[in-house]
Amino acid sequence: MVNALKIGIVGLGTVGSSVVRILKEKQDLLTKQCGRPIEVVAVSARDRTRERGIDLQNIEWVDDPLVLAGSKDIDVFVELIGGEEGIARFCVEEALKRGHHVVTANKALLARHGVALAKIAEKKGVLLNFEAAVAGGIPVIKAMRESLSGNSVSRVYGILNGTCNYILTRMLAEGISFEECLKEAQILGYAEADPTFDIEGYDTAHKLALLTSLAFGCVISVDDIYVEGISNISLADIHAADELGYRIKLLGVAVKTDTGIEQRVHPTMVPTSTVIAQVQGVTNAVSIQTDLLGELLLSGPGAGGNATASAVIGDIADIAKSHPGFQHGPVFGTPAQALAPYKRARMRAHAGGYFIRLTVTDKIGVFASVAKRMAENSISLESIVQRPLAENVQPNTKNIVLVTHETTESSVRKALMSIMEDGHLIDKPQMIRIERPN
Template sequence: MIALRAGRPVEITGVCARDRSRDRGLDLAAVRWFDDPVDLAQSPDIDVFVELMGGEGGAAEASVRAALNAGKPVVTANKALLARHGVDLAEIAEDKGVALAFEAAVAGGIPVIKTMRESFAGNRISRVYGILNGTCNYILTRMERENLAFETCLAEAQRLGYAEADPTFDVDGFDTAHKLSILTALAFGTKLDADRVYVEGIREITIADIEAADELGYRIKLLGVARRTETGIEQRVHPAMVPKSSAVARTDGVLNAVAIDGSLVGEVVLVGPGAGGNATASSVAADIIDIARGLHLPTFGVPAAGLEPYVQSEMHAHEGGYYVRLTVVDRPGAFAAIAARMAEKGISLESIVQRRRKPRAEPPASAVPDDPQPVILITYATTEDQIRSALAAIETDGHIAAPPRLIRIEEL
């Protein structure tokens, strides 16, 4: 089937892996084994080098460079490598006239790279955003469905193999940031700059936030968003309130979703498996078949030399609505003082939700007169600067009993 589609047979002729004896479900007895991936990459017996080791440097980087320098097309699923060395590697690939393909590096089995680079080629892209990390989405979905705390869901994700023993890379948003930086380059024709992605993870999300979101018509998702603004390009990864009716809100568990806003077509949303061996294999196979068919495009859609410098739109200038959860000390005037601080900064409130308490007739044991009460505010569009300075003032005033929680609302 692949030979028919590719127009030629595709064969595995050499392999390099740490563990030679592991059962991989196929017979590799006739395949030449290499101890050093650089040797494999440079072997005259191979036409295409496929890198599935991971890691932004080390053996992955060395072997990919070696293959490209030897004039061999490369297929990789390595988002960290691309986020760090993408432009450099693209220049080598283009210099040598070979493809550097990486469909599996972002959103697993979802064909987002091909869609952006080829199907949207006639569009100016204004925004690309999505759920790019299945681990975080699994955790948020379980928290929401089963009313469980973050730590419990993380432990469950680790038990099921969806999260690493050290979950930092996933739950703190860095994995999403790597992927987003690749999408940014494709969307806007700019150089990659993963270090300047604004990143917040999901550790601070509580059941209280998820319940409040639900009441207000939102769900909380970890989004990666790249958007063109008047001052540059915003790249941000953070938990966001998304309307329940949106496609990303309805993307649950380990699925990924990517939405691309194009000047001609409007919004196209792609949903599918974002991780896992088979989803990765599907994208790797597509890249190999593309190369066998002779497809050969600039790595990021335009020649690497033509990628423009990344001009950052600063996060403090970010504009949008905000969800704010305050733990307000229950005494006269507290709320008036909070509202006054918001007004001072020119922030209009779209809604205010004082979470229902038990009726006064049956006060819970803890309901002493100044027991702090959660208050949820939804603002109209304002800037990150304004909301942060309003919250700093509110905190200084001493009317709140805990640091304020802030979650951005994403207009979809």
């Protein structure tokens, strides 16, 4: 029998505990699939006394995670602490320098230090696997790093945050406000007590940065992502989008252009006829557009103990199946030393156009004035509709909903500024990009 692959795990929250439990429950199956046993030999967490619903007998408890990272008694170090700095970073660096394979779900760490960590891993000839860092249980990292070899990627985009997708789904299905949906998401455990990281788009941005590097062979550049969250999405936007044949989703989008790479995270209107518009609840979906395959869409559970643990165990299994002395592939699909510098694309016209909602005073001339300001900025309108607001709002007001053809964001913002200066608006204007299938 081949020697067991010895695992050390730091972090025994929902995901870490699920990993320990599943590795024990599926021990025989994994041994058959991998050709060798996988054994958790040591763990570390902040609170030894906490009840986790898992059997830790015959598993060494190590109080200092950094000691576990450097232990000569493990083959694979699994980091499930989280955070881009501090002990998580120190532990991963230590484990790699000691020649241990590393599996992590830490998108924040990789978005900030992934290239540096990849250089250490590749120098030491060990694996740095991070399937669980992006899109939960969907095997998108493996697909992009291995299965799409030979393909040139032109665009990658998707729903990468289950919390936001759950909120937007509930708002449409049940007609309840963003604030109500967020409270329910917190009660159900889909959103944190402080939900800012999720609802303002930063979680999606970290994940998008990793996908961008994999897709285009460039260094990670999370600071070059335009980020806008969903906290300003109202029921009026949800209903207007529905009537126009769209769904609102928070998308992370990365596109390769002639001038560089464009990365953005923002609420987006997608046609109801598209597959991604039908992705509901906490489910994630990633679309990869390539020259050989066309569009590949991967969808599945984006969060939760079992979904994320499944991705972690898949990474561990890949290591168990590898042969000693085998030259492992690069962490980001391209050797870390050969990753191209990130070049930000110049601003260009948005091909999908824009949805604009204006709350205005209901008086003669406003409608014509809005249309005039759009024309002055060379914005061609696909449609312009005036409709009354719901009950229990300020009287003598209306919504004007516009859908533009292809135009630049700067032109739209200039037009909106002129409309605001005209004094017709009684609320902040809403602008949402529209993504249409190629």
